[in-house]
Amino acid sequence: MATPAEARVDLSAIRHNVALLKEAAGGVEAMAAVKADAYGHGLVPVTRAALEGGAGMIGTAFVREALALRAAGVTAPVLSWLITPGEPLDEALEAGIELSAFDTWLLDEIAAAARRTGRPARLHLEADTGMSRGGAPLARWPALLDRALALRAEGAVEIVGLWSHFACADLPGHPSIQAQLDAYEEALKLAEQAGAAGSEVIRHMANSAAAVTLPAARFDMVRLGIALYGLSPIPEQGDFGLRQAMTLVARIALVKRVPERSGVSYGHVYVTDRPTTLAIVPIGYADGILRHATGRAEVLAGGRRRRVAGRVCMDQFMIDLGDDVLSAGDEVVLFGPGDGGEPTLQEWADTLGTITHEIVTRIGSRVPRVHLDGPPGAGAVTSGEGSGT
Numbered sequence: 001m002a003t004p005a006e007a008r009v010d011l012s013a014i015r016h017n018v019a020l021l022k023e024a025a026g027g028v029e030a031m032a033a034v035k036a037d038a039y040g041h042g043l044v045p046v047t048r049a050a051l052e053g054g055a056g057m058i059g060t061a062f063v064r065e066a067l068a069l070r071a072a073g074v075t076a077p078v079l080s081w082l083i084t085p086g087e088p089l090d091e092a093l094e095a096g097i098e099l100s101a102f103d104t105w106l107l108d109e110i111a112a113a114a115r116r117t118g119r120p121a122r123l124h125l126e127a128d129t130g131m132s133r134g135g136a137p138l139a140r141w142p143a144l145l146d147r148a149l150a151l152r153a154e155g156a157v158e159i160v161g162l163w164s165h166f167a168c169a170d171l172p173g174h175p176s177i178q179a180q181l182d183a184y185e186e187a188l189k190l191a192e193q194a195g196a197a198g199s200e201v202i203r204h205m206a207n208s209a210a211a212v213t214l215p216a217a218r219f220d221m222v223r224l225g226i227a228l229y230g231l232s233p234i235p236e237q238g239d240f241g242l243r244q245a246m247t248l249v250a251r252i253a254l255v256k257r258v259p260e261r262s263g264v265s266y267g268h269v270y271v272t273d274r275p276t277t278l279a280i281v282p283i284g285y286a287d288g289i290l291r292h293a294t295g296r297a298e299v300l301a302g303g304r305r306r307r308v309a310g311r312v313c314m315d316q317f318m319i320d321l322g323d324d325v326l327s328a329g330d331e332v333v334l335f336g337p338g339d340g341g342e343p344t345l346q347e348w349a350d351t352l353g354t355i356t357h358e359i360v361t362r363i364g365s366r367v368p369r370v371h372l373d374g375p376p377g378a379g380a381v382t383s384g385e386g387s388g389t
Contacts, residue, residue: 004282005250011049013243018053029221035061042369089113124161129183131167169209208233247336265310288362300342
């Protein structure tokens with residue numbers, strides 16, 4: 001380890017999670033969602049591992065993420081679903097990227113790109129079934145279908161998918177779940193009546209939570225997001241056999257002895273109650289360690305859990321070692337799968353009042369991603385591609 005901190009990503013865990021989730025979902029096709037630099041785990045290495053694990057499709061939020069995959073040599077089907085006016089749609093079509101459309105203005109932009117390139121666009125039409133985020137509401141769904149069908153007749157587009165997204169699938173029993181399923185079924189019925197829902201069109205609605213708990217939502221494909229990375233989509237129901245992929249570590253920069261009543265870090269919110277030893281851990285809020293971790297989050301150092309002592313700084317935080325003897329260069333584990341007694345990501349999320357998604361996607365670019373073929377310490381490095389974007 002030649003850097004102050006690094007995020008070690010177990011690619012075998014990614015492969016394991018894909019296979020496990022496909023089996024849990026009854027064997028339907030699986031899309032691996034690798035948006036946001038694969039949830040902070042490294043876009044290209046994680047994509048390759050997900051495909052090796054059995055994913056048949058890759059999902060990105062933005063076109064530029066999909067183009068980065070193509071530039072890296074990934075040839076699998078890729079869907080991008082969040083598009084704003086003026087994006088490089090010509091490049092996307094030339095790269096064979098499938099696109100989501102949620103409004104007629106977007107259909108027209110995609111069709112214009114298809115005419116310029118001579119490459120018909122492969123479209124997934126998105127219905128808003130109750131999340132009130134992306135997608136066409138059911139009141140506007142027929143207009144979206146009509147425009148897409150007209151463009152299909154022209155030869156500018158192909159309709160290859162019909163999809164939606166749950167708002168509360170991670171809250172089993174929430175009344176919106178069935179309401180959204182009913183709305184999606186209505187959207188599918190309207191698409192079928194219009195001639196836009198043939199057997200070749202993929203129906204997909206289930207995210208990670210729905211993939212493991214809602215058989216009625218699996219349709220032709222499930223989309224694997226947070227569960228792909230070994231993090232439970234419904235923590236109250238356990239880990240579903242998933243394996244956490246990321247372990248975040250840092251090396252101690254300085255160890256010093258301080259007297260009783262020493263104020264530690266900004267604001268002196270932590271004051272020592274005895275002579276003690278402090279260690280500086282060189283990773284901070286500029287690297288994604290929430291300032292809210294002050295006095296709350298725990299790390300593993302010298303075989304023991306230690307709580308963050310004093311305010312988290314931009315580049316560092318402190319821990320109180322008491323009378324234990326550690327040295328500069330010794331490793332501190334912020335979080336990992338828990339196999340060695342270290343906190344897990346779920347523990348950090350619970351402690352900080354957030355979700356695991358936020359923690360992993362905040363880990364910044366100063367922290368290199370080191371990709372391993374097995375748990376940290378058990379396998380060889382298979383990729384040094386960093387974040388991949």
